[in-house]
Amino acid sequence: MEDMKDIQWFPGHMAKTRRMITKSLSLVDAVAELLDARVPLSSRNPELGRMTGRKPRLVILNKADMADPNLTAQWLQYFRKQGAAVITADSKSGKGLKQFEPALRTLLQPQLAAYAAKGMKGRPIRVMILGIPNVGKSSLINRLAGGKRAKAEDRAGVTRTQQWIRVANGVELLDTPGVLWPKLDDQEVACRLAFTGAIRDSILDQEALAAKLLRLLHEEYPQALLERYKIPLDAEGSGFDLLEMMARNRSMLLSGGVANIERAAITLLDEFRAAKLGRITLERPYAEEATP
Numbered sequence: 001m002e003d004m005k006d007i008q009w010f011p012g013h014m015a016k017t018r019r020m021i022t023k024s025l026s027l028v029d030a031v032a033e034l035l036d037a038r039v040p041l042s043s044r045n046p047e048l049g050r051m052t053g054r055k056p057r058l059v060i061l062n063k064a065d066m067a068d069p070n071l072t073a074q075w076l077q078y079f080r081k082q083g084a085a086v087i088t089a090d091s092k093s094g095k096g097l098k099q100f101e102p103a104l105r106t107l108l109q110p111q112l113a114a115y116a117a118k119g120m121k122g123r124p125i126r127v128m129i130l131g132i133p134n135v136g137k138s139s140l141i142n143r144l145a146g147g148k149r150a151k152a153e154d155r156a157g158v159t160r161t162q163q164w165i166r167v168a169n170g171v172e173l174l175d176t177p178g179v180l181w182p183k184l185d186d187q188e189v190a191c192r193l194a195f196t197g198a199i200r201d202s203i204l205d206q207e208a209l210a211a212k213l214l215r216l217l218h219e220e221y222p223q224a225l226l227e228r229y230k231i232p233l234d235a236e237g238s239g240f241d242l243l244e245m246m247a248r249n250r251s252m253l254l255s256g257g258v259a260n261i262e263r264a265a266i267t268l269l270d271e272f273r274a275a276k277l278g279r280i281t282l283e284r285p286y287a288e289e290a291t292p
């Protein structure tokens with residue numbers, strides 16, 4: 001999905017996506033909604049529920065390898081309390097994906113029983129993967145398919161039809177995932193998605209973004225900042241003050257001993273995205289903004 005990463009979401013795109021999803025919905029038994037376990041709320045598309053209606057939905061908290069395990073456990077509980085089927089996954093290594101098929105079978109138990117009653121026991125379970133750009137849709141499909149991924153037809157004049165990729169035990173995935181738009185009109189959401197690298201940096205000023213992230217990390221994960229950047233646990237000041245501290249402690253200096261804030265900002269964002277600060281989750285369930 002390389003080409004989709006930097007897409008600008010205009011109303012026309014959204015309408016096209018809605019149509020594509022609605023069309024594909026009739027072909028599948030369930031949808032799998034991929035969320036980023038580090039920002040489960042911000043990586044949700046607010047319209048998905050409306051688009052998929054009563055189609056059974058499996059929530060996958062992806063990138064769980066980079067998220068705080070304690071908070072991931074709380075998020076699992078949060079989604080389960082809402083009645084959702086939910087699993088965690090690391091689509092890079094494949095960890096957690098063994099839960100995919102059993103979770104689908106549990107979710108679709110009534111439908112599978114009805115098929116069995118009609119003598120359609122071997123009928124495959126068909127699923128469509130959905131999620132915002134960069135959440136790991138392609139990685140998940142490739143991992144589940146284990147290299148068996150169908151080759152897309154790209155000869156001129158040949159209409160590309162959607163294909164099914166057979167994954168574990170009678171489960172088939174639609175080879176084209178639904179790319180949902182993030183809710184960028186919400187500044188807080190846009191910032192959290194930018195922290196994780198899900199949206200383009202140019203949308204927001206790097207230094208302001210890094211300052212905001214550093215402030216947030218200092219509140220939630222002060223120990224990580226102490227260990228990596230020697231920022232004292234009781235440090236005070238704005239995010240920019242903390243960036244300056246980080247620059248000095250890492251000897252990022254310009255001539256005249258001025259702290260190189262720009263370099264510190266880029267380093268922080270890079271290192272956070274590469275999980276060098278440890279496993280961090282930026283959203284807590286049951287916080288004020290977590291109200292569904």
Ligand code: G4P
Pocket residue numbers: 001062063064065066089090091092093131132133134135136137138139140
């Ligand atoms: P998309 O189709 O939804 O747009 O996402 P895609 O699979 O392209 O994944 C986006 C980036 O996230 C990729 O990194 C991918 O490797 C990484 N990723 C996906 N799932 C996981 C996961 O569960 N854990 C971790 N740690 N990373 C994940 P990239 O930097 O674009 O490429 P690369 O590092 O794989 O080369």
